Amino acid sequence: MKYLSLVSMLVGASGLLAAPAAFATEGYFADGYGTQSKGEAGVGYALPTDSLSVVSNPASAAFLGNRADFDADFFFPDRSASISGNLFGPDQTFEGNKIKAFVIPEGGVVVQLPHNLAVGLALYGNGGLDTNYVSNPYARFRATGAAGVDLEQLYISPTLAWQFLPGQSFGVSFNVVDEFFRDGGLGIFSGFSEAPGNVNHQGETHSFGYGVRIGYLGEITPWLSIGASWQSKTYASGFSAYRGLFAGQGGFDVPSTYGAGIDVKPLPGLDTAFDVQRIDYRDVASVGDPFQLLLAGVPLGATKGPGFGWKNTTTLKFGVNYHLTPAVQIRGGYSYTTQPIPANQTFLNILAPGTVQNQFTLGASYSSAGGLLPAGLEVSIYALYALPQTVRGENSIPPGFPPGGFGGGNANIKLSEKALGIGVGYDF
Numbered sequence: 001m002k003y004l005s006l007v008s009m010l011v012g013a014s015g016l017l018a019a020p021a022a023f024a025t026e027g028y029f030a031d032g033y034g035t036q037s038k039g040e041a042g043v044g045y046a047l048p049t050d051s052l053s054v055v056s057n058p059a060s061a062a063f064l065g066n067r068a069d070f071d072a073d074f075f076f077p078d079r080s081a082s083i084s085g086n087l088f089g090p091d092q093t094f095e096g097n098k099i100k101a102f103v104i105p106e107g108g109v110v111v112q113l114p115h116n117l118a119v120g121l122a123l124y125g126n127g128g129l130d131t132n133y134v135s136n137p138y139a140r141f142r143a144t145g146a147a148g149v150d151l152e153q154l155y156i157s158p159t160l161a162w163q164f165l166p167g168q169s170f171g172v173s174f175n176v177v178d179e180f181f182r183d184g185g186l187g188i189f190s191g192f193s194e195a196p197g198n199v200n201h202q203g204e205t206h207s208f209g210y211g212v213r214i215g216y217l218g219e220i221t222p223w224l225s226i227g228a229s230w231q232s233k234t235y236a237s238g239f240s241a242y243r244g245l246f247a248g249q250g251g252f253d254v255p256s257t258y259g260a261g262i263d264v265k266p267l268p269g270l271d272t273a274f275d276v277q278r279i280d281y282r283d284v285a286s287v288g289d290p291f292q293l294l295l296a297g298v299p300l301g302a303t304k305g306p307g308f309g310w311k312n313t314t315t316l317k318f319g320v321n322y323h324l325t326p327a328v329q330i331r332g333g334y335s336y337t338t339q340p341i342p343a344n345q346t347f348l349n350i351l352a353p354g355t356v357q358n359q360f361t362l363g364a365s366y367s368s369a370g371g372l373l374p375a376g377l378e379v380s381i382y383a384l385y386a387l388p389q390t391v392r393g394e395n396s397i398p399p400g401f402p403p404g405g406f407g408g409g410n411a412n413i414k415l416s417e418k419a420l421g422i423g424v425g426y427d428f
Contacts, residue, residue, distance in 0.1 A: 026277070030125065033122070034053060034055075036363065038073075047225070048060035054110065054122050058160075062117075077130075079096040081413045096148065133148055145185040146184055146185050147351070151179070157173040157213070168216075174210070175231070181239050186201075193301050198241060215229030223265040233254065233284070238252060246286035256280045256283060278312065282312050294398070295398055308348055309344075313340045315338075327371075335361075341355055359387075377424065378427070381423075383421075388416035390414040
């Protein structure tokens with residue numbers, strides 16, 4: 001009954017995750033899962049820290065004991081855009097920060113079972129394509145209203161792991177996602193769509209999808225562990241209300257992702273972890289197809305139609321964790337992501353400037369071993385700073401005059417991020 005109560009608590013809390021959200025991002029994926037992992041730049045393939053570790057690698061569940069976690073992030077993105085050299089107006093800069101701060105919850109639970117099995121449940125989010133421009137960057141093209149988009153992805157991931165040999169585990173998660181989307185101020189694009197009435201300001205709509213993640217985690221020696229996982233594309237039903245905007249009549253699957261990592265313990269109490277992660281944005285037409293398809297006569301919303309033009313990305317993460325005392329841990333990390341947005345794709349990406357590449361993190365934990373907390377409790381904190389990153393357009397605004405062009409010039413997009421987080425874990 002105790003285990004069922006914990007699961008019920010997490011499922012009940014999942015409603016909080018449907019609140020408007022944005023995320024410290026690798027493209028539009030979260031930078032990590034769980035407060036401790038985020039304090040180490042999101043490493044997680046080979047270094048399980050709490051019950052949210054199953055999101056990175058489901059095989060982690062076999063090594064976490066019985067544990068529940070609930071975290072909250074306070075996220076402060078700074079997004080902006082500018083237009084220069086355009087025929088239809090002067091050079092201008094636009095701030096996309098009508099909503100300046102976000103609170104983002106997540107939670108998880110892991111329980112050990114007989115026969116070297118473990119089960120888990122994680123509730124978390126992806127997303128982060130959130131902009132709201134009070135001054136519409138597309139107003140010079142006769143667009144009206146405040147421009148912006150909001151994309152959120154709520155995941156529920158039940159997990160099963162099996163320790164098939166001592167120190168060696170395999171895990172699988174079944175991912176169920178509920179996507180939310182809305183936009184506004186994009187009426188100018190209706191004339192370029194195969195479904196003009198389903199491009200702009202259709203309110204919040206939902207799409208449901210599913211996929212799997214599999215992973216391996218193994219202790220090679222007492223001082224070396226390795227891990228790897230692969231997440232399939234998450235196949236979603238699509239946003240029918242926006243079938244005139246997204247390629248494939250509103251399609252918006254979640255890209256596949258995969259990676260591997262190592263954890264080395266060079267000294268007692270010291271972990272040094274390194275991860276490599278790949279995200280296949282090109283596999284999803286609405287994200288990866290180039291906007292310039294519009295100039296070739298392919299309308300918005302068409303099968304294999306124009307998209308945001310994102311490239312596949314590779315992220316390198318390095319994290320360090322040190323046990324100062326049995327109760328106190330300190331940690332830090334750095335991650336680098338290759339740029340997902342090409343310079344010739346910035347015009348539509350005014351709405352989704354997922355440009356950050358360099359992120360630095362610090363974190364700490366305090367457990368009940370210090371005598372100040374009830375038995376089994378652990379409190380963790382982290383801070384993140386993502387350096388400002390600008391992508392300057394190169395021939396990014398289609399030349400010519402309506403109905404086939406937008407007057408040429410360039411759109412430039414910029415993003416920086418700050419975040420603070422707190423997590424509470426309970427070993428039971």
